[in-house]
Amino acid sequence: MVKGVSFFRGVPDISGKNILRLEIRRPAQGASAMRYGDDLYYGGARVGLYFSPLQTGEKSIRGYELFKEIEALGGSFSSKLLDECMANPSLWPERWKVASRGDNPDIVYFFGTLYCHTETGEIYVRGGTWDDGRVSGDISPLRELWDKSNPVAMPATD
Numbered sequence: 001m002v003k004g005v006s007f008f009r010g011v012p013d014i015s016g017k018n019i020l021r022l023e024i025r026r027p028a029q030g031a032s033a034m035r036y037g038d039d040l041y042y043g044g045a046r047v048g049l050y051f052s053p054l055q056t057g058e059k060s061i062r063g064y065e066l067f068k069e070i071e072a073l074g075g076s077f078s079s080k081l082l083d084e085c086m087a088n089p090s091l092w093p094e095r096w097k098v099a100s101r102g103d104n105p106d107i108v109y110f111f112g113t114l115y116c117h118t119e120t121g122e123i124y125v126r127g128g129t130w131d132d133g134r135v136s137g138d139i140s141p142l143r144e145l146w147d148k149s150n151p152v153a154m155p156a157t158d
Contacts, residue, residue: 022114023078024071033084038093042081048156049096049108050076055148063125063142067111070152076111077153079126085135086128097130099149107138109152115139 031043040047052069054061061069070076085091096108109127116123123142127150128135 018118020116020118022116024075024112024114031080033081033088033091035091035093038095040085040091040093042077042084046156047077047081047153048158049106049151050154051148051151052146055146055150057148060145060147063140063144063146066146066152067114067125067142070111070154074155076109077155078112079110080113081153082108082110082126082128082135082137086137089134092128092130092135106149106151107140109140109146109150111152114142 034041050070050073052061052066054065096106099106107127107129109125111125114123114125124139125142127138127140129138130136
Protein backbone atom coordinates (compact mmCIF):
# COMPACT_ATOMS: atom_id res chain seq x y z
CA MET A 1 0.00 0.00 0.00
CA VAL A 2 1.04 3.53 -0.56
CA LYS A 3 1.78 5.14 2.80
CA GLY A 4 -0.30 8.16 1.88
CA VAL A 5 0.07 11.65 0.58
CA SER A 6 1.90 13.93 3.01
CA PHE A 7 -0.82 16.57 3.27
CA PHE A 8 -3.34 13.89 4.28
CA ARG A 9 -1.33 11.94 6.86
CA GLY A 10 -2.85 11.77 10.30
CA VAL A 11 -5.30 14.62 9.78
CA PRO A 12 -8.71 13.76 11.29
CA ASP A 13 -10.67 15.73 8.68
CA ILE A 14 -8.91 16.11 5.36
CA SER A 15 -11.64 18.18 3.73
CA GLY A 16 -10.09 21.32 2.30
CA LYS A 17 -10.14 23.56 -0.72
CA ASN A 18 -9.00 20.74 -3.05
CA ILE A 19 -10.62 17.80 -1.26
CA LEU A 20 -14.26 16.76 -1.19
CA ARG A 21 -15.41 14.50 1.65
CA LEU A 22 -18.10 12.05 0.51
CA GLU A 23 -20.03 10.33 3.29
CA ILE A 24 -21.24 7.07 1.71
CA ARG A 25 -22.55 5.77 5.05
CA ARG A 26 -23.64 8.57 7.34
CA PRO A 27 -23.28 7.65 11.00
CA ALA A 28 -26.52 7.71 12.95
CA GLN A 29 -27.21 10.97 14.78
CA GLY A 30 -25.27 10.86 18.03
CA ALA A 31 -23.48 7.59 17.16
CA SER A 32 -20.39 7.02 19.25
CA ALA A 33 -17.77 4.35 19.71
CA MET A 34 -17.60 2.10 22.77
CA ARG A 35 -15.39 -0.82 23.64
CA TYR A 36 -16.57 -3.87 25.60
CA GLY A 37 -13.78 -6.31 26.30
CA ASP A 38 -11.88 -6.52 23.04
CA ASP A 39 -14.91 -5.66 20.89
CA LEU A 40 -15.48 -2.23 19.38
CA TYR A 41 -19.05 -1.02 18.87
CA TYR A 42 -20.24 1.94 16.85
CA GLY A 43 -23.82 3.14 16.89
CA GLY A 44 -24.78 -0.12 18.61
CA ALA A 45 -23.20 -2.38 15.94
CA ARG A 46 -20.17 -4.56 16.68
CA VAL A 47 -17.30 -3.68 14.36
CA GLY A 48 -15.68 -6.56 12.50
CA LEU A 49 -12.84 -6.78 10.01
CA TYR A 50 -13.72 -7.84 6.48
CA PHE A 51 -11.35 -9.41 4.00
CA SER A 52 -12.43 -10.09 0.42
CA PRO A 53 -11.85 -13.65 -0.80
CA LEU A 54 -9.40 -11.95 -3.17
CA GLN A 55 -7.27 -10.85 -0.20
CA THR A 56 -6.09 -14.33 0.73
CA GLY A 57 -2.60 -15.72 0.33
CA GLU A 58 -0.71 -13.69 -2.24
CA LYS A 59 -3.85 -12.39 -3.96
CA SER A 60 -4.99 -8.77 -3.86
CA ILE A 61 -7.88 -6.65 -5.11
CA ARG A 62 -8.05 -3.09 -6.45
CA GLY A 63 -9.67 -0.61 -4.09
CA TYR A 64 -12.40 0.21 -6.64
CA GLU A 65 -13.42 -3.45 -6.83
CA LEU A 66 -13.23 -3.86 -3.07
CA PHE A 67 -15.49 -0.82 -2.65
CA LYS A 68 -18.12 -2.39 -4.96
CA GLU A 69 -17.91 -5.67 -3.06
CA ILE A 70 -18.31 -3.90 0.29
CA GLU A 71 -21.29 -1.88 -0.92
CA ALA A 72 -22.99 -5.07 -2.15
CA LEU A 73 -22.57 -6.46 1.38
CA GLY A 74 -24.15 -3.40 3.02
CA GLY A 75 -21.25 -0.97 3.33
CA SER A 76 -18.47 -0.01 5.70
CA PHE A 77 -18.26 2.34 8.66
CA SER A 78 -17.62 6.06 8.21
CA SER A 79 -14.16 7.48 8.91
CA LYS A 80 -15.81 9.30 11.83
CA LEU A 81 -15.21 6.04 13.72
CA LEU A 82 -11.51 6.28 12.83
CA ASP A 83 -11.49 9.87 14.08
CA GLU A 84 -12.89 8.71 17.45
CA CYS A 85 -10.24 5.98 17.70
CA MET A 86 -7.48 8.46 16.87
CA ALA A 87 -8.76 10.81 19.59
CA ASN A 88 -9.17 7.95 22.09
CA PRO A 89 -6.66 5.14 21.33
CA SER A 90 -8.04 2.94 24.12
CA LEU A 91 -10.97 2.19 21.78
CA TRP A 92 -8.68 0.33 19.32
CA PRO A 93 -9.16 -3.42 19.95
CA GLU A 94 -6.07 -5.33 21.08
CA ARG A 95 -6.42 -7.84 18.24
CA TRP A 96 -6.21 -4.96 15.72
CA LYS A 97 -2.82 -3.97 17.14
CA VAL A 98 -1.10 -7.03 15.67
CA ALA A 99 -1.00 -8.52 12.20
CA SER A 100 -3.94 -10.77 11.45
CA ARG A 101 -2.65 -12.05 8.13
CA GLY A 102 0.51 -10.12 7.28
CA ASP A 103 3.82 -9.16 8.85
CA ASN A 104 2.94 -5.64 10.05
CA PRO A 105 -0.08 -4.41 12.01
CA ASP A 106 -3.07 -4.18 9.72
CA ILE A 107 -4.21 -0.87 8.28
CA VAL A 108 -7.96 -0.97 8.92
CA TYR A 109 -9.87 0.99 6.27
CA PHE A 110 -13.18 2.85 6.60
CA PHE A 111 -14.86 2.83 3.18
CA GLY A 112 -17.97 4.61 4.51
CA THR A 113 -16.22 7.90 3.70
CA LEU A 114 -14.42 8.58 0.45
CA TYR A 115 -12.34 11.62 -0.45
CA CYS A 116 -11.97 13.08 -3.93
CA HIS A 117 -9.14 15.40 -4.95
CA THR A 118 -10.88 18.05 -7.05
CA GLU A 119 -7.88 18.75 -9.28
CA THR A 120 -6.82 15.17 -10.05
CA GLY A 121 -10.11 13.31 -9.61
CA GLU A 122 -8.26 10.70 -7.52
CA ILE A 123 -10.46 8.99 -4.93
CA TYR A 124 -9.03 8.05 -1.54
CA VAL A 125 -10.11 6.13 1.55
CA ARG A 126 -8.75 6.59 5.07
CA GLY A 127 -7.44 3.91 7.35
CA GLY A 128 -5.75 3.58 10.69
CA THR A 129 -3.13 1.36 12.25
CA TRP A 130 -1.68 0.90 15.72
CA ASP A 131 1.64 2.72 15.95
CA ASP A 132 3.65 3.17 19.14
CA GLY A 133 0.74 3.58 21.55
CA ARG A 134 -1.60 5.49 19.28
CA VAL A 135 -3.82 5.08 16.24
CA SER A 136 -2.03 6.54 13.23
CA GLY A 137 -3.98 7.71 10.20
CA ASP A 138 -3.28 6.66 6.64
CA ILE A 139 -4.92 7.32 3.31
CA SER A 140 -4.74 5.30 0.11
CA PRO A 141 -6.04 5.85 -3.42
CA LEU A 142 -8.66 3.35 -4.61
CA ARG A 143 -6.49 2.54 -7.64
CA GLU A 144 -4.06 0.73 -5.29
CA LEU A 145 -4.14 -2.95 -4.39
CA TRP A 146 -5.53 -4.17 -1.06
CA ASP A 147 -3.93 -7.37 0.24
CA LYS A 148 -4.03 -9.64 3.30
CA SER A 149 -3.01 -6.82 5.67
CA ASN A 150 -5.72 -4.34 4.62
CA PRO A 151 -9.09 -5.25 6.18
CA VAL A 152 -12.18 -3.07 6.06
CA ALA A 153 -14.18 -2.08 9.17
CA MET A 154 -17.71 -3.40 8.65
CA PRO A 155 -20.59 -4.50 10.88
CA ALA A 156 -19.64 -7.93 12.25
CA THR A 157 -21.61 -10.84 10.86
CA ASP A 158 -20.65 -13.54 13.37
